[in-house]
Amino acid sequence: LAKTTQPISMDSYEGQEVNITCSHNNIATNDYITWYQQFPSQGPRFIIQGYKTKVTNEVASLFIPADRKSSTLSLPRVSLSDTAVYYCLVGDISSGSARQLTFGSGTQLTVLP
Amino acid sequence: EPEVTQTPSHQVTQMGQEVILRCVPISNHLYFYWYRQILGQKVEFLVSFYNNEISEKSEIFDDQFSVERPDGSNFTLKIRSTKLEDSAMYFCASNTGSDNSPLHFGNGTRLTVT
Numbered sequence: 769l770a771k772t773t774q775p776i777s778m779d780s781y782e783g784q785e786v787n788i789t790c791s792h793n794n795i796a797t798n799d800y801i802t803w804y805q806q807f808p809s810q811g812p813r814f815i816i817q818g819y820k821t822k823v824t825n826e827v828a829s830l831f832i833p834a835d836r837k838s839s840t841l842s843l844p845r846v847s848l849s850d851t852a853v854y855y856c857l858v859g860d861i862s863s864g865s866a867r868q869l870t871f872g873s874g875t876q877l878t879v880l881p
Numbered sequence: 882e883p884e885v886t887q888t889p890s891h892q893v894t895q896m897g898q899e900v901i902l903r904c905v906p907i908s909n910h911l912y913f914y915w916y917r918q919i920l921g922q923k924v925e926f927l928v929s930f931y932n933n934e935i936s937e938k939s940e941i942f943d944d945q946f947s948v949e950r951p952d953g954s955n956f957t958l959k960i961r962s963t964k965l966e967d968s969a970m971y972f973c974a975s976n977t978g979s980d981n982s983p984l985h986f987g988n989g990t991r992l993t994v995t
Binding site: 800802804806809810811812813814817819855860869870871872873874 | 885916923924925926970972974981983984985986987988989991
C-alpha cells in the first residue's frame with residue numbers, strides 16, 4: 769500500500785494560489801493519485817485524479833512529476849469557502865480494490881480574509 | 882450532478898441495539914463501499930461490495946457488521962449489537978469500478994451510541 773505524507777496544516781489568504789504537496793515514494797505502477805476535499809460533518813468530495821504529468825479541471829490542477837513520487841494539488845485564487853481538509857490518496861481501485869485507498873490525516877487548509 | 886444519498890443523517894441508539902444505515906448509490910455505479918470516521922480521526926475503509934457480494938473488508942468489519950443490497954437501489958450497513966465505540970460518521974461511496982473511476986461519497990450518517 770502506498771503511504772502518503774502531507775503537511776498537517778496550511779494557511780492562506782483569499783485570492784492566493786495554494787499548492788499542497790503530497791509525497792508517495794512507494795507508488796506502484798497501477799496506482800492513480802486522487803485528491804479529496806472534506807468539510808466538517810460531510811463526506812469527502814472528489815476534486816481531481818491523475819496518473820502522470822498535469823491534469824486540470826474547473827476547480828484545481830494536479831501536477832505529477834515523471835517519477836510520480838509526489839504530487840501537488842493547486843487551487844487557484846482560494847476563497848474562504850475553500851477552508852477544509854484535503855486528502856491525497858494513492859491506489860489502484862480497479863475492480864473495486866478500494867481497500868488500497870488509505871486516507872491519511874490530510875492537510876487542514878485555512879483561508880484567511 | 883448525481884449524488885450518493887444517505888439516511889438518516891443522524892441516528893441515536895442505545896448500546897446493544899441493532900441499527901441499519903441506508904445508502905442510495907449513484908444509479909450507474911457497480912461498486913459500493915462503506916467507510917467510517919470516528920470524531921477527530923481518519924476516514925477508515927470498512928467494506929466493498931460488488932455483484933451482490935463482499936469484495937473486500939477490513940479488520941474493523943467483524944461479525945457484528947453486515948451489508949446488503951435489498952433491492953435495485955438501496956445499499957445498507959447493519960450493525961447487530963452496537964457498542965459505544967461504534968459511534969462515528971459512516972460514509973457510503975460508490976463508483977463504476979472501471980478505469981480507476983473515483984469514489985463518490987455521501988454526506989454520511991452520524992451514529993451516536995449511548
